[in-house]
Amino acid sequence: MTSHNGAMAREVEKAVCYVLHNNHLLVFTHNNVPLTVTGVQVPAGSIKPGESPERAAVRELHEETDRPGQILSSVGVQRYDLRPTRNEIAVRHYFEMRMTDADESERWVAGESDPSTGRETSLGLAGGSRCAMRTFLQRDSVNVLVQ
Incomplete structure (x- = not known):
């Protein structure tokens, strides 16, 4: 805990997954939520x-893509102070990962379900669903931490 005012x-603590395949980065967008609200994202989530x-x-990679993956390396850890928006410090652990049988030309829909109910979870933004389009972007067209 950190004191501020x-x-x-x-x-x-959060885990962030940079999935690279043939010089492409796995990203997703949320269905039913404007891109201007959520942006393009990589798989990530809270550490239990x-x-x-x-x-x-x-x-998190499996929950958000419905596909298995492996860690290639730890990229680093960053601390983000989210105040005053939220009274929390996000400690983000970044990993370079790969997915088994990845195909950078593929686009697919996948989503998370609530582990306790099995039902699809809500984003809490404009009633949007966690179900989203996954795809790979050319790595040189995005900024990533992995060198």
């Missing part, structure tokens, strides 16, 4: 209590 911010960042990255 007398308020303690909680730290929330007792879970390692590495295990969380593998889990």
Whole structure:
């Protein structure tokens, strides 16, 4: 926890997956939510209590793509102070990953479901669904941390 103007911010650990294949980066957009709201994203999510960042990255990649993946390397860790928007510090663990049988020309729809109910989860933004289009972008057309 970190103090800022007398308020303690909680730290929330996240795993971020940079999936590279043939010089392409896996990205996704959310259906039913404007691109101007969510942007183009990479698979990522919160690390569960007792879970390692590495295990969380593998889990998040599978949850968000419905495909298995492996970590190639740890890229680093960054701390982001989200205040005043949220009273938290995001500690992001970045990983370079690969997906088994990846095809950079493929586009597919995948989404997350709530582990407790099995139902699709909501983004909480304009009633949008987590179901989204996945695709690979040419790596030289995006900025990534992986060298």
